[in-house]
Amino acid sequence: xxxxxxxxxxxxxxxxxxxxxxxxxxxxxxxxxxxxxxxxxxxxxxxxxxxxxxxxxxxxxxxxxxxxxxxxxxxxxxxxxxxxxxxxxxxxxxxxxxxxxxxxxxxxxxxxxxxxxxxxxxxxxxxxxxxxxxxxxxxxxxxxxxxxxxxxxxxxxxxxxxxxxxxxxxxxxxxxxxxxxxxxxxxxxxxxxxxxxxxxxxxxxxxxxxxxxxxxxxxxxxxxxxxxxxxxxxxxxxxxxxxxxxxxxxxxxxxxxxxxxxxxxxxxxxxxxxxxxxxxxxxxxxxxxxxxxxxxxxxxxxxxxxxxxxxxxxxxxxxxxxxxxxxxxxxxxxxxxxxxxxxxxxxxxxxxxxxxxxxxxxxxxxxxxxxxxxxxxxxxxxx
Numbered sequence: 001x002x003x004x005x006x007x008x009x010x011x012x013x014x015x016x017x018x019x020x021x022x023x024x025x026x027x028x029x030x031x032x033x034x035x036x037x038x039x040x041x042x043x044x045x046x047x048x049x050x051x052x053x054x055x056x057x058x059x060x061x062x063x064x065x066x067x068x069x070x071x072x073x074x075x076x077x078x079x080x081x082x083x084x085x086x087x088x089x090x091x092x093x094x095x096x097x098x099x100x101x102x103x104x105x106x107x108x109x110x111x112x113x114x115x116x117x118x119x120x121x122x123x124x125x126x127x128x129x130x131x132x133x134x135x136x137x138x139x140x141x142x143x144x145x146x147x148x149x150x151x152x153x154x155x156x157x158x159x160x161x162x163x164x165x166x167x168x169x170x171x172x173x174x175x176x177x178x179x180x181x182x183x184x185x186x187x188x189x190x191x192x193x194x195x196x197x198x199x200x201x202x203x204x205x206x207x208x209x210x211x212x213x214x215x216x217x218x219x220x221x222x223x224x225x226x227x228x229x230x231x232x233x234x235x236x237x238x239x240x241x242x243x244x245x246x247x248x249x250x251x252x253x254x255x256x257x258x259x260x261x262x263x264x265x266x267x268x269x270x271x272x273x274x275x276x277x278x279x280x281x282x283x284x285x286x287x288x289x290x291x292x293x294x295x296x297x298x299x300x301x302x303x304x305x306x307x308x309x310x311x312x313x314x315x316x317x318x319x320x321x322x323x324x325x326x327x328x329x330x331x332x333x334x335x336x337x338x339x340x341x342x343x344x345x346x347x348x349x350x351x352x353x354x355x356x357x358x359x360x361x362x363x364x365x366x367x368x369x370x371x372x373x374x375x376x377x378x379x380x381x382x383x
Contacts, residue, residue, distance in 0.1 A: 004021060004022055004023060005022060005023060005024045005025070005026060006018050006019060006022040006024070006025045006026070006027075007025075007026045007027070007055060008025070008026075008027050009027060009028050009029060009052065009055060010027055010028070010029045010030055011025065011027060011030055011034065011036035011037060011040075012036060012186065012189045013036070013131075013135055013186050013189045013190045014189045014190065015036070016036075016039075016135040016136070019036070019039060019040070019043075019045070020043075020106075020136075022045060023045070024045060024046050024047070024048065025040060025045060025046070025047045025048070026047075026048045026049075026050060026055070027047065027048075027049055027050075027055075028049065028050055028051065028052040028054075028055050029049070029052070029310075029311060030047075030049065030309055030310075030311060031307065031308045031309045031310055031311055031313075031314060031317060032047070032314070033297040033300075033308045033309075033317075033347070034308060034309035035183075035186060035309070038103075038105075038297070038367070039105045039132070041347075041367040041369065041370070043105060043109070043369060044369030044370075049311055096355055096360075096364075097122065097363060097364050097366075097371075097374070097375075098343075098360065098361060098362055098363035098364060099124040099125070099341070099343070099362050099363030100122055100123045100124055100125075100363050100364060100365075100366075100371060100375075101123070101124065101125045101126070101127050101176070101293075101343050101363055101364070101365040101366075102123050102125070102126050102127065102365075102366065102367075102368040102371050102372075103126075103127045103128075103345065103365055103366060103367045103368060103371075104126050104127065104128050104368050105128075105132050105136075105368075106128075106132065106133075106136045107136075107161075107164055107165050107168065109126070109368045110126055110165055110168045110169065111168050112368070112372075113368050113371075113372055114168060114169070114170050114173075116372060116376070117376070119375035119376060120170065120375075121170060121172075122375060123173065123371070123375075124172065124173060124174070124363065125173060125174045125175065125176050126165070126169070126173065126174075126175050126176065126368075127176045127178065127243075127293070127365055128165070128175060128176065128177055128178065129178045129181065130158065130177060130178060130179055130180045130181070131180060131181065131182045131186070133158055133161045133162070134158075134180075134182075134190070135190070136161070137157055137158075137160075137161055139154065139157055139158075140190050140191050140192060140193075140194075141154065141180055141182060141187075141190075142182070142187050142190070142191040142194045142196065143191050143192060143193045143194055144221070145215065145217040145218060145221060146193070146194060146217070147217055151217045151220050151221050151224070152220070152221070152224045154221045154224075155220070155221040155222065155223070155224025155225040155228065156224060156225070156228050158221070158225045159224070159225045159226075159228035159229045159232070160228075162175065162177065162225070162229060162240055163229060163232050163233060166229075166233060166236055166237075166239050166240060169239060173239070174239045174240070174241055175239060175240050175241070176241050176242075176243050176269065176293070177240055177241065177242055177243065178243045178245050178271060178293075179212060179218075179222070179242055179243065179244065179245055180211075180212070180218065180245075181207050181208045181211070181245035181246055182207060182211075183202040183203060183205065183207045184196050184197060184198070184199045184202045184205055184206070184207070185199075185202040186202075203298070203301065203307070203308075203309075207245075207246060208245040208246020208247070208271075209244050209245060209246055209247050209248070209252050209253070209256055210246070210248070210252065212244075212245075212256060212259070212260070213252065213255055213256060213259055218260075219259060219260045219261050222260055222261075223261060226266075241267040241268075241269065241290075241291075242262070242266065242267065242268050242269070243268070243269040243270070243271050243291075243293055244256050244268060244269065244270050244271060244289075245271045245273075246271065246273060246274070246295075246298070247270055247271060247272065247273075247274065247277045247280075247284065248274055248276045248277060248280075249276055249277065249280040249283070249284070250280050250283035250284045250286065250287040253270055253284050253287045253288075253289060254287045254288070256268070257288070264288070267290045267291075268288070268289070268290055269289055269290050269291035269292065269293055270284045270289040270291070270292055270293070271293045271294075271295050272284070272292055272293065272294045272295065272299070272331050273294070273295030273296075273297075273298035273299050273302075274298070274299070274302055275299070275302055275303055275327065278299070278327045278330055278331055279330075281330065281331050281334035281335060281338075282334045282337070282338060285334065285335065285338035285339075285340045286338070289340060290340070290341075291340060291341045291342070291343070291362075292331060292335045292340055292341070292342040292343070293342075293343050293345070293365065294328060294331050294332075294342065294343065294344040294345060294361075295345060296319065296324070296328065296344065296345045296346065296347075297345065299324065299327060299328075300317055300318070300319050300321070300324050301317060303321065303323045303324050303327060304316055304317060304318060304321055304323070304324070306318075319347060319350050320350060320353050325354075325357055325358065328344055328354070328358055329358055329359060331344075332344065332358060332359045332360075332361045333359055335361070335362075336359070341362040341363075342361045342362050343361060343362055343363045343364065343365050344358070344361045344363075344364055344365065345364075345365040345366070346364050346365070346366055347366075347367075347370070348366060348367070348370035348373065348374070351364070351366070351370075351374070
């Protein structure tokens with residue numbers, strides 16, 4: 001199948017529109033679980049990383065091998081390149097997915113999965129980052145949340161995006177919105193007005209819940225978003241649940257609900273992706289978390305001190321490391337003891353490994369392309 005291939009030194013939010021039309025990506029930096037590469041995983045877009053000196057030398061034919069989920073520089077049928085990325089996960093029985101959650105990048109992912117056959121009904125929820133909504137709607141949250149009427153306009157714009165997503169859900173499905181968690185290295189690419197402070201390590205900087213707690217404008221935008229959803233969808237607005245990103249401990253979580261002005265009836269889940277949050281899981285549940293979502297990608301980088309976006313430490317970034325598995329096990333067991341539903345993110349390649357070595361969580365989260373592959377594979381086997 002013919003199509004365009006995006007060639008770039010690195011992936012960043014300004015390339016979002018180009019990425020949405022690409023069949024594959026060739027770049028010279030970035031880890032396989034970096035934020036923009038996560039969009040590629042959700043879309044099933046293979047990413048080939050080459051040496052920076054080779055980017056300008058890419059000539060001739062570039063082949064996308066859909067069957068093997070790889071990109072080959074050269075003619076079709078040639079030898080498989082060393083840099084090819086296999087994105088096809090092993091096929092596992094759908095029932096072991098539990099209450100499956102599909103990690104998506106935009107509305108098209110919901111439509112694609114829900115129209116793909118009867119197995120789509122096995123997906124209980126869709127997980128979406130607020131910043132991805134901003135990318136797809138060409139919104140600059142840093143500019144909009146500086147104050148004034150732009151704050152309300154931002155809330156209404158996000159509500160419009162969520163509305164069309166909810167309207168594509170099947171009965172029994174819901175949408176989990178991970179509230180705004182925009183790291184400074186991404187924010188700098190999508191602002192035209194604001195000065196974004198340069199941080200030496202954005203992943204460990206001012207973002208996630210710690211940023212939400214400092215923002216005076218975000219609670220207003222959130223209320224406009226929730227009120228607009230209620231006006232447009234009525235009771236269907238309850239299918240949108242909120243998740244607190246990048247938590248450190250129970251104290252942060254306890255402060256967030258009153259800061260945002262959320263009632264106790266408003267579902268608010270906790271995203272566990274730091275070692276500190278792993279050890280605070282029981283306390284976070286006691287503080288009122290309705291659900292737990294385990295962000296394995298960030299958790300790995302903090303446990304192993306290996307930047308998830310840096311290909312130079314790819315060998316150290318090990319999603320199956322014993323320390324990582326111990327952290328995942330702890331969250332699942334603490335969530336179970338507290339009676340709090342717990343969902344664990346898994347790369348397709350790690351899924352069987354986790355099934356064999358971890359207690360059973362409420363469900364697994366996977367990028368929509370990998371989740372769909374598992375469900376379709378098992379459906380074909382059943383036939």
